[in-house]
Amino acid sequence: MRRFIVLAMFLLLMMVLMVTPALAEEAGEAKTPQGIETSLDTVWVLIAAALVFFMQAGFFFLEGGLTRAKNVSNAMLKGAMDFCLGALIFWAVGFALMFGADRGGFLGTGGFFANMADPQWNGLPLYVFLFFQIAFAGAAATILAGGIAERFKFGAYCIATVTITGLIYPVVGHWIWAEGGWLYRLGMLDFAGSTVVHTVGGICALVGAWMVGPRAGKYDPDGTPRAIPGHNIPMAALGTFILWLGWYGFNPGSTLKASPAIATVAMTTTLAASAGGAVAMFLTWARYGKPDVSMSMNGILAGLVAVTAGCAYVSMVSAFAIGLVAGVLVVFAVEFVDRRLRVDDPVGAVSVHAVNGIWGTIAVGLFAQASYGEANGVAAVNGLFFGGGVAQLGKQLLGIVSVSAWVAVTATLMFLALKKTVGIRVSEESQRVGLDVSEHNLEAYPDFQPAVAEKGGM
Amino acid sequence: MRRFIVLAMFLLLMMVLMVTPALAEEAGEAKTPQGIETSLDTVWVLIAAALVFFMQAGFFFLEGGLTRAKNVSNAMLKGAMDFCLGALIFWAVGFALMFGADRGGFLGTGGFFANMADPQWNGLPLYVFLFFQIAFAGAAATILAGGIAERFKFGAYCIATVTITGLIYPVVGHWIWAEGGWLYRLGMLDFAGSTVVHTVGGICALVGAWMVGPRAGKYDPDGTPRAIPGHNIPMAALGTFILWLGWYGFNPGSTLKASPAIATVAMTTTLAASAGGAVAMFLTWARYGKPDVSMSMNGILAGLVAVTAGCAYVSMVSAFAIGLVAGVLVVFAVEFVDRRLRVDDPVGAVSVHAVNGIWGTIAVGLFAQASYGEANGVAAVNGLFFGGGVAQLGKQLLGIVSVSAWVAVTATLMFLALKKTVGIRVSEESQRVGLDVSEHNLEAYPDFQPAVAEKGGM
Amino acid sequence: MRRFIVLAMFLLLMMVLMVTPALAEEAGEAKTPQGIETSLDTVWVLIAAALVFFMQAGFFFLEGGLTRAKNVSNAMLKGAMDFCLGALIFWAVGFALMFGADRGGFLGTGGFFANMADPQWNGLPLYVFLFFQIAFAGAAATILAGGIAERFKFGAYCIATVTITGLIYPVVGHWIWAEGGWLYRLGMLDFAGSTVVHTVGGICALVGAWMVGPRAGKYDPDGTPRAIPGHNIPMAALGTFILWLGWYGFNPGSTLKASPAIATVAMTTTLAASAGGAVAMFLTWARYGKPDVSMSMNGILAGLVAVTAGCAYVSMVSAFAIGLVAGVLVVFAVEFVDRRLRVDDPVGAVSVHAVNGIWGTIAVGLFAQASYGEANGVAAVNGLFFGGGVAQLGKQLLGIVSVSAWVAVTATLMFLALKKTVGIRVSEESQRVGLDVSEHNLEAYPDFQPAVAEKGGM
Amino acid sequence: MKKLEALIRPERLEPVMEGLRSLGYPGATITEVKGHGKQKGVTHMWRGAGYRLEFLPKVKLEVVVLDEDLQRVINAVVKAARTGAIGDGKIFVYEVADAVRIRTGESGFQAI
Amino acid sequence: MKKLEALIRPERLEPVMEGLRSLGYPGATITEVKGHGKQKGVTHMWRGAGYRLEFLPKVKLEVVVLDEDLQRVINAVVKAARTGAIGDGKIFVYEVADAVRIRTGESGFQAI
Amino acid sequence: MKKLEALIRPERLEPVMEGLRSLGYPGATITEVKGHGKQKGVTHMWRGAGYRLEFLPKVKLEVVVLDEDLQRVINAVVKAARTGAIGDGKIFVYEVADAVRIRTGESGFQAI
Ligand SMILES: Nc1ncnc2c1ncn2[C@@H]1O[C@H](COP(=O)(O)OP(=O)(O)O)[C@@H](O)[C@H]1O
Ligand SMILES: Nc1ncnc2c1ncn2[C@@H]1O[C@H](COP(=O)(O)OP(=O)(O)O)[C@@H](O)[C@H]1O
Numbered sequence A, B, C: 001m002r003r004f005i006v007l008a009m010f011l012l013l014m015m016v017l018m019v020t021p022a023l024a025e026e027a028g029e030a031k032t033p034q035g036i037e038t039s040l041d042t043v044w045v046l047i048a049a050a051l052v053f054f055m056q057a058g059f060f061f062l063e064g065g066l067t068r069a070k071n072v073s074n075a076m077l078k079g080a081m082d083f084c085l086g087a088l089i090f091w092a093v094g095f096a097l098m099f100g101a102d103r104g105g106f107l108g109t110g111g112f113f114a115n116m117a118d119p120q121w122n123g124l125p126l127y128v129f130l131f132f133q134i135a136f137a138g139a140a141a142t143i144l145a146g147g148i149a150e151r152f153k154f155g156a157y158c159i160a161t162v163t164i165t166g167l168i169y170p171v172v173g174h175w176i177w178a179e180g181g182w183l184y185r186l187g188m189l190d191f192a193g194s195t196v197v198h199t200v201g202g203i204c205a206l207v208g209a210w211m212v213g214p215r216a217g218k219y220d221p222d223g224t225p226r227a228i229p230g231h232n233i234p235m236a237a238l239g240t241f242i243l244w245l246g247w248y249g250f251n252p253g254s255t256l257k258a259s260p261a262i263a264t265v266a267m268t269t270t271l272a273a274s275a276g277g278a279v280a281m282f283l284t285w286a287r288y289g290k291p292d293v294s295m296s297m298n299g300i301l302a303g304l305v306a307v308t309a310g311c312a313y314v315s316m317v318s319a320f321a322i323g324l325v326a327g328v329l330v331v332f333a334v335e336f337v338d339r340r341l342r343v344d345d346p347v348g349a350v351s352v353h354a355v356n357g358i359w360g361t362i363a364v365g366l367f368a369q370a371s372y373g374e375a376n377g378v379a380a381v382n383g384l385f386f387g388g389g390v391a392q393l394g395k396q397l398l399g400i401v402s403v404s405a406w407v408a409v410t411a412t413l414m415f416l417a418l419k420k421t422v423g424i425r426v427s428e429e430s431q432r433v434g435l436d437v438s439e440h441n442l443e444a445y446p447d448f449q450p451a452v453a454e455k456g457g458m
Numbered sequence D, E, F: 001m002k003k004l005e006a007l008i009r010p011e012r013l014e015p016v017m018e019g020l021r022s023l024g025y026p027g028a029t030i031t032e033v034k035g036h037g038k039q040k041g042v043t044h045m046w047r048g049a050g051y052r053l054e055f056l057p058k059v060k061l062e063v064v065v066l067d068e069d070l071q072r073v074i075n076a077v078v079k080a081a082r083t084g085a086i087g088d089g090k091i092f093v094y095e096v097a098d099a100v101r102i103r104t105g106e107s108g109f110q111a112i
């Protein structure tokens, strides 16, 4: 492990020496309308990026709240470090792979350390675009954390997160968001990243959770899942609302431009989240007899993930419908993953991000309306339900399949490599005492008496 | 209960089918100063709305922190669901009642599901205006949650919150904020909603808390109140500061326009909050012997509520004075409600929102200065202390009385109806084990040993 | 104490009577590009200020999490009150001392209660500039709280915080940031306040922590430090991320202008924070055997503090290097303060703010590049590493020395005066039961069983 | 001297203490324990999966009494703690060999 | 009647309870305690300074049994709680003078 | 064998353990309990209403000792736990019928 640390520090230091400093762009005297507009766009995208950045805290609070007290410090550090390491690697490498000069529609190259010829990106200062993209990359990477919670080695997690932000995610981003990307050119639509961010993160979480195996005690010998309740519901609730807040940067910010279109996007986002939350609450009430708190929170997030692809292409009513379906999907997906797949996903990362990322991407092919796309200054496309036939739907499905395949393969290889080298799963004893002690020599709540676990399955 | 759930889900689904999709507004090519200005206003109001949205988390953290651990998950779900359901109902109905074509000054009609002819609202994209109003409606509704905490049926709460957002609140909003509203035309001034939001919410909380009765064990047989300490002070403190942050969207955002006036409003807001907090701290120190933490937090909120009506009409010094009075009022009001009215209001919702909402509305009639109103581009009025006589004060009082009457009557009818049908109060046994278990089958903190309550009255 | 309270309330009331209300500036009809630009700048600075305001919550959560449960309510009230009192005093006095008409380069005068002739500040509405400055003053003052945590008298803390915001901090601010200030004229550069805010706060914390003495039980008779673990790691992690979020207002907001330059500043801020966090994590891993959670969080903050002075003058790579050094510095500084200086600084305030404030200020003299300063519209200076020689470095050092001397002397006098009068240290018995009970008659977590402290030194 | 160890419902603690006080035994020690007996545990839900809490929260009340007061104390506790439903709890009685008051060093029955 | 007081590893609670149930003793009381014995405490780190937790979490399991069942119960507990490593814990046995079921007022062995 | 059960102030735990160690009794079990005795509870404030905490936090320290060491252990505990103020606590002594070391199965005095 020590060797790994030394290596990491060496690499960090290399960066300093390797790079020729980029010349910063000139600050235009903001007196002309043109100049003011650039400033306004910069302000808007910067604030949006800051909100997306803050989603990191939402993610680690959600994970921490839905898992046990003995692993919560580990959740905090994972969430902090995947951003710190991810930001550095994305700046150094990921950004170039994603937005550098296109190579055959598959990959960008050039512009490592954000050394790009043009200090602007479609009229936006390059650095604010980079900041926004870093925040997104952080979100894509941190989704994994929840899925593999309570049993993954911290060192292996650091390497995994760097690989996602530095390679797996930027390639997908290039395909769909870079002008030369093959899916972009094909016309696949994913406005703010249901696929690019959430499906990518969700599939990484699925592969990771499956390969690391379930938490000790999660499944009875006969495969019956046992409940392992989270330790702090308010923490999870605050995490959810921080995420929701961040989504007002995530979705409207993806316009990368201050325009009236952001108003429409904010509303579709609001309605889908609300519908997802409401329907998950009613559905669990009907199914389990009482309204379920953590599933309702998941319902909100499911609605948000699902509307992310289509938020600029669909009407209010469609957004509402997308959220409704998402809220239903997430409830059944959680049960399916837990009972049928027997993949132990403590926070529902797969159900929220992978399943609803896919649903949201499909939904564009169903609900898109050219009038909305046009009004919002993006692609004007009609989906299946609005007279556009299956053309767009086909592109969306192709995108989903290709991205899923890419992520599934690369993530599997990554986890396999980690398993063979540093290992990915902590010992049963480590799990018993908790990762806080075994991985960090720390108790998260030393002033409080922990209660003896004495839960039985049913 | 199951029937109620099925009905609710049916209604949600109906919405999808019932509505013709609205055409989105056109995204003006933002090259002209006019276009840039619209974009800037959109950005500003959207960010303000996002901050107001985040106040939901502030509210549920404040409530959760000031009540007991066994009811905290319930507080989280109430806060999440009153927004989810409230956003949907306000979009579907409330917005039309509030801002639709005026009927006799009393009610708006038309524009359900935000289907309005004009895609703009006074030059602002309709959807960002709607988003801002949804966030406000959510705040008005969630105030109730704190007042009836720890004993209210969750299902009944959902219905109450939908009624407030869908009917009680929009009517008041129409009176005071819609151009045709009778109080608006009369010249009553409530810049950001001391009355519209806070008095409405506060009176709902008063009626609700009174009708549901006190928590088990709150009053001795002889009527002496017993202390029921909140379970998590940092949680309440964070809630307070999230609310304060949100107020920088709430008050300056109510300009609905990016202009230098927002600077003045931000400062009056800051000074009133600071004065309210400081004075409550000193006053409790003098009265109780030591500075009281939760009352000081209430003092901050009291200052914020009180300055909300007048923040664009008054000077810095006046804002400071308004905050001072608010901080004093809240301390005495909490004692008065607890000991004299014997209404059990666990978080001080009545004292913070109703009492100071009223005080703030009155304060406009006292402290308004035409020079400020003018500079901020709003009504130029002088209050009693600045040579304007009692004219404005009279209008303010009339507004307060009418709104209070409307809310008191409708809220009473609503709670009565709920009481007769689904019931509003959980059993003593449910209170004993806590709403988390009885209403949601959940423990909020399963990893921690709860301490046996062994508090005595004095 | 009661006399002190009465006095304080009297003073607060005096303010109302003493002041003639200022005339608010006129709200320019924002139709001209000029007008729109002003509005845009106002929006940007207001939002930045709101984010900086929210850092208060970050500070009190960081402190609360890294200290024991029995003192957490005290931490909350300290954090709330230093802002409330600080905002009032800075409005009344501090702002005038900092930005009023210059007297000999040392102090501003005139403009108490923000009564300034010009309703604008370099084209920015005066009140939004004031709001931004109030938020900064709050940050400078609250740094003290962490250093003297768990043993300082609440009343004395209130007086100290008022003195810092009303006198110690504004004088430094005048020197460096006001046009007439002697360090400003000399050309010392501190873009967003590594020295003005962080070194000032950090040295106050150092002097305070030293004069109040260590917490009971912190040092063995032979001077060996004992570990006193914090009670809530997630709380500290959230605090850190709230602070980081706030820094996106702190640093880019210090442009006081919406311009593309904020993009560059946001990115330097991000890279330094990430580098600081990453390197602290790896370094503690190498030194202590496992990656340390709270030190990694400190590493993030160290990177942020260090880049604050130079964020608009340096390249991305330089920002990264500054963060790397900061992350290393903070780890060794914490150990040094704890073991060599034997100053008990529970949250690392000295190491994060004083040490890295100084490092960041020096770094400007090393890493500044004229091309960046120019592009960002600020001073165009080359540091030692970029061909500028030692000229700038000398100015930076002079600034650090002068400011440190001023703060060390005034803070010492202040704490001495407090010690002689109201006293600064609570009794050992108060420490044993905790400040929550002894200073506020409150338990922060009455529903939970506290664990008996049974830690041994090593 | 005898030690009476009563395992009771948490919410009956106050009336039981009331009863003890009236018999001249204000001193007692309480511990939060979890009990299992005839009373069935409760079922909770976590994300769609039910789980049983087999142990229910109880309070263990310990009070050392003089031999002659034993029966009266037992009766008082039974009276105050009983609800008649399963889960009311049990009382166990133990012989106490000695007692010491730390403050004074007194021992035996004077220490109670 | 005897009271058996077993200080065991928290993670062995479930198998021990299983064993008791199979002997017809479903009723028991558990308390979370901290123990110190031959087993060494663990070392934690806080900001660069190590500190020892001298006491380790244990569960105290109390079950009152009839004299004739005592040995069998002891054997069952030992079997289920043993891991063979230091820190497995101890069992102490005490004489119980009397037992009362609060719900019914029954006393003596009927109360168990 | 005797069990010594001391109810002491939480902050006196360390010196008491020190004393026990020096007598050759490193093993002990502690429980966090709440006690009520001559010592008055404390008054807290909640939003203007005072409330008394009738029970104060105490630590229950249990240590099983050989009969011959009993008096010395009692003396050591009394010495280390005493402050002289009300609330210092009590020690109760019980007869132990048997002891078993789970790890080895040894019983009787060898198990201590
Ligand atoms: N054999 C036993 N040994 C120790 N404690 C017991 C025993 N049986 C019951 N208890 C304790 O008594 C409590 C009440 O037991 P239960 O059988 O539910 O009561 P009841 O028969 O009065 O309804 C349990 O929760 C447990 O703490
Ligand atoms: N003399 C004693 N009195 C009371 N409890 C004891 C005593 N000795 C040990 N214990 C308890 O037994 C537990 C296990 O003791 P330990 O010596 O570590 O076990 P083992 O000898 O089986 O490895 C301790 O944690 C403590 O709770």
Ligand SMILES: Nc1ncnc2c1ncn2[C@@H]1O[C@H](COP(=O)(O)OP(=O)(O)O)[C@@H](O)[C@H]1O
Pocket (backbone or CB within 6 Å): D025, D026, D027, D028, D029, D030, D062, D063, D064, D065, D101, D102, D103, D104, D112, F007, F034, F035, F036, F037, F038, F039, F058, F085, F086, F087, F088, F089, F090
């Ligand atoms: N009769 C009793 N039975 C059981 N525990 C008792 C009894 N009397 C006192 N205690 C315990 O002893 C502790 C100290 O009692 P207290 O009367 O305050 O001590 P002192 O007389 O030494 O000042 C109490 O907190 C309680 O836990």
